[in-house]
Amino acid sequence: MATQYSIQGKTAKGIAASVERGVTEGELAPGDALPPVRKLADDLGVSPGTVATAYKELRARGLVVTRGRGGTVVAEAPSVASRRPPRMPEGLTDLASGLPDPAFLPVLRPPREVRPVYGSHRAAPRLAVLEELTRAWFRRDGVPAARVTFAHGALD
Incomplete structure (x- = not known):
């Protein structure tokens, strides 16, 4: 079970977002077990149904898989990309997002x-x-x- 990442949230959406953030930021690795529904519900002070709904959403998006009595774990290769952009390692410049780095823009x-x-x-x-x-x-x-040529947008 993942003990270093603390899942947060009071709603199904908030809990799912917390797990997604953990996966995106590398705090939850493929194969890491998520807490059982009832334990996480007790820890967060929410109903087990709220946690079950969050886990169902995460399963539908391919971020986690349920292994019956083996519990719910982070998927080996999530089938659905995260909605959050990946964190850029220090020293690299993000060229994929289409957003310019403000440090390179002239003051006009x-x-x-x-x-x-x-x-x-x-x-x-x-x-x-x-x-x-x-x-x-x-x-x-x-x-x-x-x-x-100057265009109206980074991807033009």
Whole structure:
């Protein structure tokens, strides 16, 4: 039984989220046993039905499996990906989420006046300073920078 991770929650959703967090963060490893329904219910001060509902949700999502008298354990290979992004190990940069690291973004001051432009997004006002900063950054890294495209979203 997993003794280092303490499952929390007062609702089925909260308990399931706590177990998911433990799996996502590596505190609960594949094969780790979860407490029996009645024991966890006593520990958390909730009804056994609440814990059973949480375990049922976790089973439906493939995060845990029930082995009859062997109890409920963390699945060897969860069939459903976690809704939480994985924690990035220190020293690595997350390139999968599509979200830019704020540390790499330049501090920009908006121009005095930006007027709305109707029609094609290609007619939108261009920030020449941002384009030149981007070209310089690309050139420094050896990336061809003659033409730079800015898009409305990290995955465009």
